Amino acid sequence: MKNLSVMDVEQSILGSIIIEPTLVYKLDELKENMFTSGDNKRIFNIMMDLYKNKMAVDIASVLSKVGDEGRSVYARYLSEISAVSITYAIDSHIEILKDNHSRNVLRKLAIDFSCSLTDGQDISTSLNIFENAISKLLKEDVEESDDIISIAHETLNYLENDNEIGFKFGVQLLDDIIGGLYKGELTTIAARSGVGKTALALQIMLNCAAQGRKVLFISREMSNVQVFMRNITKKTGVSSNKMKYKDLDEGDWKPIIDYINEATKKKLIYINDKISTVGGIKKRVRQIKPDLVIVDYVQLLSIEEKLHSREREVASLSRELKNITLDFEIPVIQLSQLNDEMKDLRPWGERPMRDSKAIFHDSNNVVYIHEPVGTDFEKAVDSAKLDKFRVLQMKNEGVKLIDLIVAKCRDGETKYRHYWYNGPRLHFEEIVY
Incomplete structure (x- = not known):
């Protein structure tokens, strides 16, 4: 597979969900701020709104939410991203999108942290703000073990472990x-x-x-x-x-x-x-x-x-x-x-x-x-x-x-x-x- 740009990845993810109804649950893994393109952000928000309201997420449904102005442009764009989508690669593409988003956030946090030190702000305060922001970012990508099987295993490990807690x-x-x-x-x-x-x-x-x-x-x-x-x-x-x-x-x-x-x-x-x-x-x-x-x-x-x-x-x-x-x-x-x-x-x-x-x-x-x-x-x-x-x-x-x-x-x-x-x-x- 050729190296894809961030725009290619965004288009492939949205196009895959539009043409394959069984992938609609993947919207739960995405957020608006992960997308860099304004058009892709708008399409994502429309798709998410349809999904939350248990409506079909397809080209016709998305276009119905766009409005008359620009509908022809979006119709052409939706057809294009559907054509370039790679449904089997959606998981890896979502990981690329998340990684790119994290890198951009970390880059901004590092710049803000450096500027706060240059401006003479208290080091401990600046470090605490930086640490909290990073912690929040990392927690967004933590895989949740909230299913009953994972919880049951964790409970058994706790009960069987003789270590003093x-x-x-x-x-x-x-x-x-x-x-x-x-x-x-x-x-x-x-x-x-x-x-x-x-x-x-x-x-x-x-x-x-x-x-x-x-x-x-x-x-x-x-x-x-x-x-x-x-x-x-x-x-x-x-x-x-x-x-x-x-x-x-x-x-x-x-x-x-x-x-x-x-x-x-x-x-x-x-x-x-x-x-x-x-x-x-x-x-x-x-x-x-x-x-x-x-x-x-x-x-x-x-x-x-x-x-x-x-x-x-x-x-x-x-x-x-x-x-x-x-x-x-x-x-x-x-x-x-x-x-x-x-x-x-x-x-x-x-x-x-x-x-x-x-x-x-x-x-x-x-x-x-x-x-x-x-x-x-x-x-x-x-x-x-x-x-x-x-x-x-x-x-x-x-x-x-x-x-x-x-x-x-x-x-x-x-x-x-x-x-x-x-x-x-x-x-x-x-x-x-």
């Missing part, structure tokens, strides 16, 4: 209800300021590192040194305030040094306080390939494309973090603030989430941290069979009675359980009944 939070309620941290899942931990969401996230990070998992912790609220000092507090009991003000005695130094030696030897924890965008997170994920990403917290990330409202911006950030779980096949934990309007009410459902309810909807799992007050406090004390006077005394010592609430779990039930939050140790502990 997830790992534990290390917090009993979360492991009992959610089951653990799994690829492709976004978990949101939300609370009002000062209730302990960062402490819980750090506790999960240390638990994951103890399982030999690499964790990337993105901090937009504290410096990397402050986060690391909190880790030291959790592992040693040495107050972070004592470290902050350098008020350490001789007995403090040994556990601090021992933990630093342990943490640096394993090299499983990465704490970054410089990354502020989703594009920056993706870049760092590509570099270190973590098993888990934790973002503290989503509302403090910088948006790379300004939108019309804060709600849409935060929704976009949450959606992009969810995309990271799918694109890189890792779990992500995002921390979130709650609306001030909730005050002391127990959070539940989507309403408490600050700025955007999309945070709740995008998440596979949502965990609220709540300090019960008033009647909620009375009920918590009774259900946990605790001495009210002792609980109030412990609060004065920095140990609070709190509720961990699994408010959403796509694969399980919703439930809450009472915990102690040991403020001086920045640690959540189960209540022993």
Whole structure:
């Protein structure tokens, strides 16, 4: 077969479908922007309209949609492309058309990327836009395995494979209800300021590192040194305030040094306080390939494309973090603030989430941290069979009675359980009944 031009290929595809009714389903594999000729684009759109409306796709039907003006020209053109069509080669011609379209798009993306760098735009932002566009282009040509046989085989492979696919939070309620941290899942931990969401996230990070998992912790609220000092507090009991003000005695130094030696030897924890965008997170994920990403917290990330409202911006950030779980096949934990309007009410459902309810909807799992007050406090004390006077005394010592609430779990039930939050140790502990 002689080498065909792109125009030849376009004409052969359209002509083959027109003269062979059994090939009409091939229109599903095509899009208008794959065609370079204006006439071919118009003919394709008419053919697609006929096909969707379950009408015959032939020369007469196409001409009936053209209109009186130019009908004779199109009649001649349709006859020509029907004559040069090669029906047996339609699959290879469609692949040529797709390949040419991809090349043109990639060429334009590369030019736009180069221009953005020349114009002095942020590298991470430009790279993120470029990466997303390429990812979208590649996904257009992915062969779908959506038939029941493919799905059944994939399910059997999953069930028969002994390889570990997830790992534990290390917090009993979360492991009992959610089951653990799994690829492709976004978990949101939300609370009002000062209730302990960062402490819980750090506790999960240390638990994951103890399982030999690499964790990337993105901090937009504290410096990397402050986060690391909190880790030291959790592992040693040495107050972070004592470290902050350098008020350490001789007995403090040994556990601090021992933990630093342990943490640096394993090299499983990465704490970054410089990354502020989703594009920056993706870049760092590509570099270190973590098993888990934790973002503290989503509302403090910088948006790379300004939108019309804060709600849409935060929704976009949450959606992009969810995309990271799918694109890189890792779990992500995002921390979130709650609306001030909730005050002391127990959070539940989507309403408490600050700025955007999309945070709740995008998440596979949502965990609220709540300090019960008033009647909620009375009920918590009774259900946990605790001495009210002792609980109030412990609060004065920095140990609070709190509720961990699994408010959403796509694969399980919703439930809450009472915990102690040991403020001086920045640690959540189960209540022993």
